[in-house]
Structures are given as C-alpha cells and as structure tokens.
Amino acid sequence: MSDRRLRYFEFWRRDPRRDVDDEIEFHLEARVADLVTKGLSPTEARRQATAEFGDARAVREQALAIDHRILRRGRRTEWWLDVLRDARVSLRSLRRTPTFAVTAVLCAALGIGVTAAILSATYSILIRPLPYADAGRLVAVYGENTVRGYHGSNISWPDYVSWRDNARTFASIGIWTWTTATLSDDASEAERAYGALVSANLFPTLGVRPILGRYFTRDEETPGRDAVVLLSHRLWQRRFASDSAIVGKRIMVDGRANTVVGVMPASFNFPDRGDIWLPFSVTPANEEHGNRGYAGAIGRLKPGYTIEQGTADLHAIDANLEREFPVENRGWRAEVKSMREDLVGDLEQPLKVFVAAVALVLLLVCANLANLMLARGTTRAREMAIRTALGASRRYLTMQLITESLLIAAFGGVLGIGIAWWGVRLLRFAFPDQVPPFFISLTLDAPALGFVAALTLATGILFGTVPALRASRADPSAALREGARGAGGGGSVHRSRLRSALVVAEIAFSAVLLVGAMLLVRSYQNLAATSLGFDEKGILSARVALPEETYSRARTKVFFDELFARLRAEPGVTAVASAQGIPFSGWNVQSETRIEGTPKPKPGEELIAHFQFVSPDYFKAIGVPLVRGRWFTEADHDTLNPVVLVNEQMVKKGFGGADPIGKRVHVGGDKDPTATVVGVVRDFRHYRLPEPMGPAVYFPYALYPSRQQAIVIRTTRADPHTLTTPLRNAMRALDPRLALYQVQTFDEAVATSLWRQRLQGNVLSIFAILAVVLACTGLYGVISYTVAERTREVGVRMALGATRGNVLALVFAQSGRLVVAGIALGLVAAFFATRLLETLLYGIRPTDLTTFFSVPACLAVVALAAALIPARRATKVDPIIAMRAD
Amino acid sequence: MTRPTDLLQGTLDLLILKTLSWGPAHGYAVARWIEQLTGEVLRIGEGSLYPALHRLEEREWVASSWQLSNTNRRTKVYRLTTKGRHQLRSEAGAWTQFVDAVYKVLKTEEQPA
Numbered sequence: 001m002s003d004r005r006l007r008y009f010e011f012w013r014r015d016p017r018r019d020v021d022d023e024i025e026f027h028l029e030a031r032v033a034d035l036v037t038k039g040l041s042p043t044e045a046r047r048q049a050t051a052e053f054g055d056a057r058a059v060r061e062q063a064l065a066i067d068h069r070i071l072r073r074g075r076r077t078e079w080w081l082d083v084l085r086d087a088r089v090s091l092r093s094l095r096r097t098p099t100f101a102v103t104a105v106l107c108a109a110l111g112i113g114v115t116a117a118i119l120s121a122t123y124s125i126l127i128r129p130l131p132y133a134d135a136g137r138l139v140a141v142y143g144e145n146t147v148r149g150y151h152g153s154n155i156s157w158p159d160y161v162s163w164r165d166n167a168r169t170f171a172s173i174g175i176w177t178w179t180t181a182t183l184s185d186d187a188s189e190a191e192r193a194y195g196a197l198v199s200a201n202l203f204p205t206l207g208v209r210p211i212l213g214r215y216f217t218r219d220e221e222t223p224g225r226d227a228v229v230l231l232s233h234r235l236w237q238r239r240f241a242s243d244s245a246i247v248g249k250r251i252m253v254d255g256r257a258n259t260v261v262g263v264m265p266a267s268f269n270f271p272d273r274g275d276i277w278l279p280f281s282v283t284p285a286n287e288e289h290g291n292r293g294y295a296g297a298i299g300r301l302k303p304g305y306t307i308e309q310g311t312a313d314l315h316a317i318d319a320n321l322e323r324e325f326p327v328e329n330r331g332w333r334a335e336v337k338s339m340r341e342d343l344v345g346d347l348e349q350p351l352k353v354f355v356a357a358v359a360l361v362l363l364l365v366c367a368n369l370a371n372l373m374l375a376r377g378t379t380r381a382r383e384m385a386i387r388t389a390l391g392a393s394r395r396y397l398t399m400q401l402i403t404e405s406l407l408i409a410a411f412g413g414v415l416g417i418g419i420a421w422w423g424v425r426l427l428r429f430a431f432p433d434q435v436p437p438f439f440i441s442l443t444l445d446a447p448a449l450g451f452v453a454a455l456t457l458a459t460g461i462l463f464g465t466v467p468a469l470r471a472s473r474a475d476p477s478a479a480l481r482e483g484a485r486g487a488g489g490g491g492s493v494h495r496s497r498l499r500s501a502l503v504v505a506e507i508a509f510s511a512v513l514l515v516g517a518m519l520l521v522r523s524y525q526n527l528a529a530t531s532l533g534f535d536e537k538g539i540l541s542a543r544v545a546l547p548e549e550t551y552s553r554a555r556t557k558v559f560f561d562e563l564f565a566r567l568r569a570e571p572g573v574t575a576v577a578s579a580q581g582i583p584f585s586g587w588n589v590q591s592e593t594r595i596e597g598t599p600k601p602k603p604g605e606e607l608i609a610h611f612q613f614v615s616p617d618y619f620k621a622i623g624v625p626l627v628r629g630r631w632f633t634e635a636d637h638d639t640l641n642p643v644v645l646v647n648e649q650m651v652k653k654g655f656g657g658a659d660p661i662g663k664r665v666h667v668g669g670d671k672d673p674t675a676t677v678v679g680v681v682r683d684f685r686h687y688r689l690p691e692p693m694g695p696a697v698y699f700p701y702a703l704y705p706s707r708q709q710a711i712v713i714r715t716t717r718a719d720p721h722t723l724t725t726p727l728r729n730a731m732r733a734l735d736p737r738l739a740l741y742q743v744q745t746f747d748e749a750v751a752t753s754l755w756r757q758r759l760q761g762n763v764l765s766i767f768a769i770l771a772v773v774l775a776c777t778g779l780y781g782v783i784s785y786t787v788a789e790r791t792r793e794v795g796v797r798m799a800l801g802a803t804r805g806n807v808l809a810l811v812f813a814q815s816g817r818l819v820v821a822g823i824a825l826g827l828v829a830a831f832f833a834t835r836l837l838e839t840l841l842y843g844i845r846p847t848d849l850t851t852f853f854s855v856p857a858c859l860a861v862v863a864l865a866a867a868l869i870p871a872r873r874a875t876k877v878d879p880i881i882a883m884r885a886d
Numbered sequence: 887m888t889r890p891t892d893l894l895q896g897t898l899d900l901l902i903l904k905t906l907s908w909g910p911a912h913g914y915a916v917a918r919w920i921e922q923l924t925g926e927v928l929r930i931g932e933g934s935l936y937p938a939l940h941r942l943e944e945r946e947w948v949a950s951s952w953q954l955s956n957t958n959r960r961t962k963v964y965r966l967t968t969k970g971r972h973q974l975r976s977e978a979g980a981w982t983q984f985v986d987a988v989y990k991v992l993k994t995e996e997q998p999a
C-alpha cells in the first residue's frame with residue numbers, strides 16, 4: 001500500500017518539462033566542467049559542450065513525448081488500482097450489511113429486468129418493421145358497411161377488380177382468401193396444410209421473392225391452368241427434405257396433381273401462418289358484387305401517400321360502385337388499415353396497459369431504491385463524520401460512496417439483464433401456440449435495456465451519495481455530538497420526511513397497480529365463468545376434409561356414417577356427431593334470414609343468423625338441451641321440404657318470442673329452399689367470448705353433406721386425447737389419403753380463445769405483487785429506521801410506565817398514517833388510470849366498488865404486517881440499556 | 887577526428903543496459919563510460935542517448951530517480967530493473983551469436999562448395 005501511495009504522488013505531482021530541462025542542463029554542466037579541467041576557458045568549454053550536444057530542442061521534444069506516455073500509463077494504472085481498492089473496501093462495507101445489499105440489488109434487478117422485458121416486447125410487437133419490403137407502405141383492405149355497421153368484412157371479387165384497376169394511390173393491390181388443403185403422396189403420411197389462395201400480384205406486392213422458383217403468373221389465375229403451388233420454407237424442409245430440385249415436381253393437393261413453382265423464404269409467412277399457397281383462380285362471369293366471400297386484399301401505397309389518402313381513393317371508387325349497384329353495394333366500402341394494425345391490432349391496447357403498468361413499477365423501484373439508499377446514507381452520516389474528522393478527504397469519501405452505489409448497480413444490472421432476457425423468453429409462451437407469429441421476433445431491445453438501467457443506476461447513485469456527503473460536509477463535531485441517535489447534520493428531519501413521502505408514493509403506485517390487476521383478473525374470471533351453454537368437458541374434436549375429386553355428396557355421407565359407426569364402437573365413447581364448425585374454432589358463417597309471411601325488411605334491418613349443417617346427435621354430443629319440439633332424425637333428409645332447428649335468440653328476434661314450431665324460415669339467397677322449424681335448442685356461445693350470442697338456424701347434415709366437417713366425440717375417458725389414435729385409425733381404414741387436423745378438446749378450444757384476457761390478468765398480477773412487495777420493503781425500512789432512531793425515546797417512555805401496547809400503538813400510528821395517505825392517493829389515481837382499461841374489461845366497471853374497497857383493505861393488512869416486525873422490536877427495548885446507550 | 891560509425895539499431899540499447907548493469911548512473915556518465923571503453927570508437931551522440939534512455943524507461947527495462955549531485959544539482963539517475971537485466975542477458979547472447987557469425991564469414995578465405 002505505501003509503495004502505491006508513493007507512486008500515486010509520483011504520477012500526479014510530476015512536471016515532465018522541468019525534469020527533462022534539468023536533465024539536459026546537468027549534462028551540459030558536467031561536460032563544461034570536464035572540458036575546463038582539460039584546460040579550456042569556461043566560455044570556450046560552454047560553446048563546445050553546446051555544439052557537441054547538437055539539437056537540444058529535438059532531444060527535449062523526443063524525451064518529453066516519451067515521458068508523457070509514461071505518465072499517462074502510470075495514471076491509468078493508478079486509477080484502476082484506486083477503483084479496485086475502492087471496490088474492495090465497498091464490498092467489505094456491503095458485506096457488513098447484507099440485508100441492505102441484497103434488497104437493493106434485487107430491487108434494482110427486478111426493476112431493470114421486468115421493465116426492459118416489457119419494453120422490449122412492446123418494441124418487437126408494435127414498432128420493429130414487419131419482415132416485408134418497405135412494410136410501412138403495406139395496407140390490409142377489408143370491407144365495411146356503413147349502413148349495417150359491419151367492420152372487417154370479407155370482400156367480393158368484382159369490388160376488388162374495381163379497386164385494382166382504378167386506384168391511383170396504390171402501386172398494386174392483390175386479393176387473397178384462406179384455404180386449407182390435404183397433401184397426399186405415397187412417400188409420406190397425408191396431412192392437412194393451412195395456406196391461402198393468392199392473386200399473382202400479391203407476393204410481389206408484399207415484396208418477398210421465392211428462394212426457389214418463381215411467383216404465380218397472371219395466367220395461372222384461370223381455372224384449368226391453376227394446378228400450381230408455392231410452398232413454405234418450413235413445409236419444404238419438413239415434408240420434402242429441402243429437395244433443391246422440387247420446382248417442377250408434382251405434388252398431390254386435395255387429390256389433384258399440382259406443379260410446385262416455388263419455395264418462399266424461411267422468414268416469410270402469409271397471412272399469419274401458412275404452408276401452401278395456391279393461385280386465386282376465379283371465373284369472373286360467376287362472381288357478383290354481392291358475393292363477399294373472400295378474406296381481403298393487400299395493397300402497397302405509392303410512395304408519399306398516406307393511409308388516409310389511400311382510403312379516400314378507394315372510397316371514391318366505392319361510391320361509384322354503390323351508384324352502379326345500389327342493391328349489392330349499398331353501404332359497402334373498403335376498410336383500410338396498416339398491415340401492422342391488421343396483424344397486431346388486438347395486442348396494442350394490452351401492450352399500452354403493460355407499458356403504463358411497467359412505468360409505475362419502474363417508478364416504484366426507483367422510489368424504493370432511493371429510500372434504501374437514503375436510509376443507508378443517513379445511518380452512515382456518523383461514520384462519514386468520523387472519517388472526515390480523522391482526515392479522510394472528501395474526494396476519497398465521495399469516490400467510495402459512488403463506488404458502493406456503482407457496485408450495487410453493477411450487481412443489480414447484471415442480474416437485471418438476466419431477468420430481462422429470461423422474461424422475454426418467457427413472454428413467448430404467452431402466445432396461444434407458445435410460439436409468437438412469424439412477424440414478431442421477440443428479442444431483448446438494447447436501447448430499452450440501456451434506458452431502464454441508466455435510470456435505475458442514476459437513482460441509486462444520486463440517493464446513495466448525496467445525503468451522506470451533505471452530512472460529511474456539515475460540521476463533523478455536530479454529527480458526532482448527536483451520538484447514538486445516529487443521524488448526522490441538520491438534514492435528518494428533512495430526510496426522514498422525504499423518505500416518508502417516498503413510502504407514501506410507493507403505496508399509492510401499488511394501489512393503482514393492484515386495482516388494475518384486480519379488474520383485469522376479474523374480467524378474465526367473468527369471461528371464464530360465463531355460462532357457455534354447452535358442456536365443454538370430455539369432448540374431443542377434429543376436422544376431416546374429403547377431396548372433391550373423389551367424394552360426391554352421396555359418398556361423403558356414406559363416409560361419415562361409416563366413420564361414426566366405427567367410432568361409436570370405441571370403449572368410453574357416448575356420442576359421435578359432426579358439424580361444419582364447432583364453438584370457439586373461429587368458424588362462423590352467417591346469412592340473411594327471413595321468416596315466411598313477414599314483410600321484406602328495409603335495407604340495413606335484415607335479420608342475420610348463424611347457420612350450419614349438423615348431424616342428428618350434434619346437440620346431444622355437446623350437451624345443449626332441446627327447449628321445445630323435436631330433435632333431427634336420420635329421416636330428415638328431404639331436400640325439397642327441409643326441416644331446421646333454431647335457437648332461443650332466433651325465437652326472440654325472428655318470431656317475436658312466439659312458438660316457431662311449424663313456421664317456415666328462409667336462409668340465404670333466392671335459390672335456397674324454405675325450411676320448416678321442428679325444434680328449439682337452448683342458446684349457447686358459438687363464436688367467441690365476449691361476443692354476445694346471436695340467432696342461429698341449424699340444418700340436418702344429410703341435406704347437404706359437407707366435405708369438410710368437425711367431428712365431435714363425447715367420451716367418459718378422463719383424457720379425451722386418448723381417442724385421437726382410434727379416430728385416426730378409423731379414418732385411415734376408410735381412406736388412407738385423408739388427414740386429421742385441428743385436433744383439440746373443447747376445453748382447449750375455449751381456453752385458447754381467452755389467451756389474451758388471461759395474459760392481461762397474469763402480467764398485471766405479477767406487476768401488482770411486485771409492487772406490493774416493493775412498497776412493503778420500503779415501509780419496513782422506514783419504520784425500522786424510525787424505531788432505531790427513537791430507541792431512547794421509547795426507553796424513556798417505558799421507564800415512565802408506558803406499556804408494550806402503548807409502544808406498539810405509537811409505531812403503528814406512524815405506519816398507519818403513511819399507509820392511509822398512500823392508499824388514498826393511490827385510489828384517486830386509480831380512479832382515473834383505470835379508464836385506460838375500459839375496453840379490456842368484461843362484466844366489470846372500471847370504477848368497480850368491490851375492487852376499490854377490497855384493494856385498500858388488502859394493501860393495509862399487508863403493509864401493516866410489514867410494519868409489525870420493527871414495531872415488535874420497539875416493544876423489546878430495555879429502558880435501562882436504551883437510555884444508557886450513548 | 888572522424889565522425890564515429892553510426893550504431894546499429896538496438897545496439898545503443900544494449901550498450902546502455904550493459905553500462906547500467908554496473909550500477910546506477912546518470913546520462914552523462916553512461917555516455918562517458920561508453921566512449922572510454924570503446925576508445926572513442928563509438929561515440930554516443932547525446933541526440934540519441936537521451937531519447938534511448940527514456941524509451942528504455944518506458945519499457946520498464948530501466949527505472950529512474952532524482953538525486954542531488956555533489957554540485958547540488960537535481961540529477962536523474964537511471965538503474966537497471968529486473969526486467970532490464972533479463973533483457974540484457976538475452977540481447978547480449980543474441981549479439982554475440984551475431985558477431986560470431988559475421989566474423990566467421992569475414993574470416994573465411996575460400997568460397998564454400
């Protein structure tokens with residue numbers, strides 16, 4: 001150490017210029033002296049010595065340059081040695097107060113980790129460019145109806161063609177719609193693949209090129225020339241073993257040989273997932289303006305045009321169409337949104353809530369850190385005073401305090417980065433399939449992490465350094481005289497008030513978060529507890545699609561009847577049925593419906609009902625009871641005079657609550673037949689929560705055996721999934737080229753549909769718990785500190801006859817004031833803050849009274865429990881020792 | 887007096903290190919000793935001596951300290967460090983080898999086969 005001290009002074013106090021001058025001067029003088037002894041006159045000697053030496057300036061400059069380098073290096077080494085020494089001293093000092101050190105480090109780590117994770121996720125989802133070329137100019141186009149108030153509706157081919165050919169603000173517009181197809185060949189098992197029918201210009205519009213082969217051509221949009229297919233990278237790798245010669249080969253798609261024309265890149269997907277793309281081929285003569293059966297369009301705006309301008313452009317075209325086709329196009333126009341909004345629109349609101357919540361958590365963390373540091377700074381004021389009195393320089397003390405704060409910051413930071421990294425990974429599992437969609441790459445965002453870390457560290461350093469330094473600047477003797485009461489300087493009262501204010505703020509923040517979390521959790525519970533109207537336990541469902549080429553309507557019926565018979569023979573199976581789409585699967589076809597004998601409704605007031613074809617046992621299998629009339633039977637297959645079941649909503653909205661049995665309804669277009677109602681079934685949720693239930697009409701599937709059906713098996717087996725293999729075997733025994741897809745139990749389908757609500761509740765609950773823990777730590781710290789500070793006072797009180805109860809009350813009164821103030825402030829803030837949640841809530845108001853009452857109660861109990869430990873310590877004070885303590 | 891031969895690169899460092907191996911010395915003494923020992927064949931120009939000394943100090947082969955001379959002047963005195971001593975040993979070995987090799991060539995009368 002002493003050696004280092006010396007070097008320290010050596011490097012900081014040296015003047016290299018003087019040194020080099022002295023050295024050269026000494027040389028010259030010595031030479032002169034030598035020459036004089038050899039007999040030269042002093043003047044002559046001096047002249048010769050100078051001449052011999054040569055260019056003294058050059059020597060001086062060279063030597064100086066080297067010396068400066070030496071000096072810089074020396075200072076650098078010195079600085080690092082200082083840092084190391086300070087770090088060692090600080091570590092030792094932190095180890096003496098492990099509770100403080102661990103709490104502070106954890107607090108910083110949690111703050112940094114949680115906040116950075118949420119900010120990174122938000123950035124990844126809402127801001128990072130989508131993986132398309134110049135994605136900012138891409139828009140999704142759907143239909144909307146201003147008369148009926150529809151949004152996000154399908155579009156028709158002729159409307160699309162009008163947009164494509166007349167839009168001035170778009171560089172290109174392509175149309176697409178969903179599709180699924182069964183891939184079968186001799187080499188591997190048949191499988192059902194998701195994908196889309198896309199117009200030839202759609203992928204060029206997105207700006208993504210195939211990695212192998214080519215796009216579709218315009219010519220391939222014609223029926224008969226459309227036997228081509230584009231593959232996803234994933235499917236190409238998995239099913240075709242990355243065959244580099246795949247282009248030009250033929251694969252079986254829905255029983256038809258299609259030529260592979262290309263493979264898309266790995267980073268690409270469309271619309272949000274998909275493995276195959278087929279040409280969007282239509283016969284224009286068959287397409288009508290009113291036939292809105294296609295999912296949507298994707299457009300690329302010309303550079304410089306906004307979405308608003310693009311929308312106005314399309315609306316002008318729509319206005320012309322409405323004049324030309326007043327019936328088909330009444331009220332219809334394009335609904336244009338940015339590609340990002342289309343893809344992640346429903347995540348935007350929850351993410352905004354998360355960011356707001358996480359900002360609160362970050363504030364709380366900073367407040368808590370400040371509190372911890374202040375407490376420590378205050379208790380150390382005396383130490384600082386003593387060290388100042390003993391001669392420690394202020395620079396040295398400052399450096400040491402900063403090092404201490406930095407050490408906590410460094411540990412907290414490293415741990416925080418770990419938590420953030422882990423948190424981002426964990427967030428992947430928040431997505432319904434445990435995999436985020438292709439356009440979201442969840443990664444830790446460095447700027448977000450940097451910002452959060454810097455804020456946390458700055459808080460720690462500021463509050464860790466300033467108070468102790470203020471104390472050390474104050475007259476050391478005053479601080480020392482204050483003695484055992486610990487605090488230094490005159491700022492003690494001011495500081496304890498600041499700390500109380502921080503605790504009040506912390507409690508207020510946690511109250512806001514708790515209220516928010518509780519509202520979201522109860523919304524989710526409300527949704528989950530909603531009576532679905534069917535019994536979702538013990539049902540396995542799966543979809544089967546039969547290729548059109550080989551299955552006529554009659555053969556389709558035979559196939560399903562045979563399949564059902566085989567499944568009914570399985571042990572544990574109590575009912576087998578089918579429908580076109582099961583509840584919560586997203587399948588929802590609706591049509592205009594008219595009751596026979598009622599006047600034609602005014603445009604915009606048509607009765608729209610859900611309809612589908614179901615097998616006779618469908619309602620029995622999913623547990624929906626019959627309210628009136630009779631069930632379907634196998635005999636209900638008269639296509640000329642069909643029978644239907646309706647739900648209660650239909651009775652209410654269509655028949656004005658009157659008995660509908662025997663009445664006739666007409667669903668769909670003029671060519672579709674009119675059907676007689678034979679029964680009424682209980683309402684049940686079909687589409688998804690929280691959408692309300694609507695009217696529905698059910699046809700017997702014998703009428704129109706759909707080639708794509710959802711099979712529903714009710715079982716007494718504990719795990720319905722054990723039926724998957726028997727189901728697959730039964731299907732393969734009938735036709736080995738078929739694939740089973742969307743295999744899931746009913747409860748899985750329901751749970752998946754609620755993932756966003758569950759996620760909201762879970763994330764906010766984690767934040768709220770974190771907040772409460774932090775706030776309690778803060779409260780605990782403040783109360784412990786005051787108890788320690790008032791030990792002497794408590795001792796005096798007890799000596800004068802105060803009971804333990806009195807002392808406890810004294811401490812609790814202080815805690816109570818802080819808690820009440822915090823909760824009051826928090827509830828006022830929550831009253832305004834929860835408006836942000838309004839659209840995310842279900843079955844609960846943002847100002848729900850139960851929540852606003854129960855949150856303060858819980859918070860108060862937890863907070864006072866945190867104060868109990870130091871309070872009990874106060875009661876254990878021995879008056880004699882307390883008073884003698886100083 | 888003819889100007890003495892220029893020293894080969896690195897040779898000056900070697901000579902300085904050798905000189906200091908006898909004990910601490912200031913720059914003037916180093917220059918004089920080298921001159922005396924080589925019978926003034928090798929005269930160290932001050933123009934290269936001082937930069938060389940400082941460079942050796944930067945490499946931590948020599949260390950310096952300030953002393954008062956008998957004429958009561960501040961004198962910078964250099965001494966060899968452990969690192970410098972190792973350097974001297976290996977440099978000297980290499981130098982001797984080099985000289986031997988050159989000498990062998992110069993002494994040979996016949997052209998090798």
